[in-house]
Amino acid sequence: MPTVNDTPAGYPSSSQISLTLNSSGSSYIAPANGWIFLEMNSSAHGQSAYINSITHFNGTYYSGYAPFDGKYGFSIIYPCVKNEEFIVVYSFTELAAFKFFYDEGTPTIIKY
Numbered sequence: 001m002p003t004v005n006d007t008p009a010g011y012p013s014s015s016q017i018s019l020t021l022n023s024s025g026s027s028y029i030a031p032a033n034g035w036i037f038l039e040m041n042s043s044a045h046g047q048s049a050y051i052n053s054i055t056h057f058n059g060t061y062y063s064g065y066a067p068f069d070g071k072y073g074f075s076i077i078y079p080c081v082k083n084e085e086f087i088v089v090y091s092f093t094e095l096a097a098f099k100f101f102y103d104e105g106t107p108t109i110i111k112y
Contacts, residue, residue: 010033010103010104011103011104012034012035012037012077012101012102012103012104013034013101013102013103013104014101015101015102016037016099016100016101016102017031017099017100018097018098018099019036019098019099019100020098021038021088021095021098024088024089024090024091025087025088025089026087026088027054027085027086027087028085028086028087028088029083029084029085030080030081030082030083030084030085030086030100031082031100032082032100032102032103033080033081033082033102033103034079034080034100034101034102034103035077035078035079035080035100035101035103036051036076036077036078036080036086036098036099036100037075037076037077037078037097037098037099037100037101038051038064038075038076038077038078038088038090038097038098039073039074039075039076039095039096039097039098040064040073040074040075040090040092040094040095040096041073041092041093041094041095041096042073042074042092042093042094043092043093043094046091047090047091047092047093048063048064048090048091048092049063049064049074049076049088049089049090049091049092050062050063050064050076050088050089050090051063051076051078051086051087051088052086052087052089053080053084053085053086054085054086054087055083055084055085055086056081056084062076062077062078063076064076073096075096075097
């Protein structure tokens with residue numbers, strides 16, 4: 001079962017808000033339990049991005065990387081909890097989407 005900092009995670013809902021991507025290394029605060037979605041297009045080999053929690057730093061981060069030259073896209077979806085502070089570091093030049101998807105509840109745990 002997926003967890004967000006040891007809390008059972010649901011799944012992204014259709015309810016979303018657009019976010020403004022600031023300069024690389026900027027920090028953001030999650031407005032609720034949910035998912036950060038970052039999608040970008042690269043114009044050169046080796047462009048990358050990652051999202052990392054400041055609040056719950058445990059050495060794990062979510063990343064994307066453009067392995068080829070030319071115009072290729074990649075995306076990252078990052079689970080977060082309300083009021084979690086996270087940073088976005090990137091080297092790409094073209095943003096396709098930066099959104100927050102609200103969590104669609106907690107999954108049911110079935111024990112056998």
